[in-house]
Structures are given as C-alpha cells and as structure tokens.
Amino acid sequence: MLFHLSIAARDPRHVAQVIAQFWRGEAHPFPPVTPDSWIALAGDDRGTAIEVYPLGTVLREAEGDADSLGEPTPQTGYTATHAAIATVLSQEEALAIAAREGWPAKYRKRGGAFGVIELWIEGHQMVELLTQEMQAEYLALMAGEGYRAMLAAGAPA
Structure with missing residues (x-):
C-alpha cells in the first residue's frame, strides 16, 4: 500500500x-x-x-x-511520475476545482475498464482523481484476479 x-x-x-x-x-x-x-x-x-x-x-x-x-x-516540465488518488468529491466538484485553478482536466476511461479524471497540476504534473464510483471500477480491475483475467483475455499490453 x-x-x-x-x-x-x-x-x-x-x-x-x-x-x-x-x-x-x-x-x-x-x-x-x-x-x-x-x-x-x-x-x-x-x-x-x-x-x-x-x-x-x-x-x-x-x-x-x-x-x-x-x-x-x-x-x-513533465515527468513520468503520477498518482491515482481517491477523492470524496463528485466528478463535477473536482472538475470545478480544476477549472478554478486553470488546470486541464477531463474524464477518461482507462483501457475501457475504469474511469479517472485526468488532472494536470499547473499544466505539467498528471494526477488521476477517482471518485467513489471510479474507485469501485478501479478495484474491480486491480484487486484480486481482475488484472490477471484482463491480461488472459488478451487486453493490450
């Protein structure tokens, strides 16, 4: 963890x-x-x-x-380092904060499996925000057998 x-x-x-x-x-x-x-x-x-x-x-x-x-x-500038973090806020609340800050942010569905708000802090540092619904999608894939099952089904590497 x-x-x-x-x-x-x-x-x-x-x-x-x-x-x-x-x-x-x-x-x-x-x-x-x-x-x-x-x-x-x-x-x-x-x-x-x-x-x-x-x-x-x-x-x-x-x-x-x-x-x-x-x-x-x-x-x-840019870096490969990023994090996926949970938020207690709704997607609308999170996007409103990003808009207020002038930080690019948009909803994305990663690999067709789980949603994230792709947020670019100060326009250069990516953080993926996951609402409660997105966290459930993420955990369904990444916890237990989900990821291994996705790979066995031939998901892109």
Whole structure:
C-alpha cells in the first residue's frame, strides 16, 4: 500500500492546498527535505499524503548517517511520475476545482475498464482523481484476479 509520494510544482504551497481540497484534508509546510516544500494530508486512517517540492528538486542520498536531501536542479516540465488518488468529491466538484485553478482536466476511461479524471497540476504534473464510483471500477480491475483475467483475455499490453 502507498502511504505517501512526492511531486514537484512551481507553487508547492498552493498545489498542496488544492490537493488537500480533493481529500477534504489539510496542507502544511514540510521543511524536512528541502525549503519551501509543503505536504497535503488526506486525514485518513493510513496517513495518506503527497509531499510537494519546488519544481526542479531532486532527491539525493546523503552520505553517512543522514537522511536524504532535496537539491535544486535546472530540471523543469513533465515527468513520468503520477498518482491515482481517491477523492470524496463528485466528478463535477473536482472538475470545478480544476477549472478554478486553470488546470486541464477531463474524464477518461482507462483501457475501457475504469474511469479517472485526468488532472494536470499547473499544466505539467498528471494526477488521476477517482471518485467513489471510479474507485469501485478501479478495484474491480486491480484487486484480486481482475488484472490477471484482463491480461488472459488478451487486453493490450
């Protein structure tokens, strides 16, 4: 199970606050890794969170008995890193928040099996939002035998 992940954004504070809205959670500063980082907390019983670092931050191993550290780099733009996250909001509520932020978002049916709201944070970082109905579709495919059955039926690799 996933407890947290990290992404990068131009405005980490604002992005963490908006992600927290999808969960009806909270956003707070997150200084342990690198300055100006924020964290969105879902407020669930698993401590689900997304850490949001300044765009261009990379994580590096620290030597000796020390935690890893965040280091700025000139990297910007798109990444393969993304997450599918649950939301308690309806599709309409989630799309309204995306529209308010000016972030591209649309409904997509992944592989004809489950729906997602494909949301592009700040126009470059993809997050898939799953409403309660979409979560049920996702779990039907990804939990238990569903995925193996799809592959055995000849679904595209």
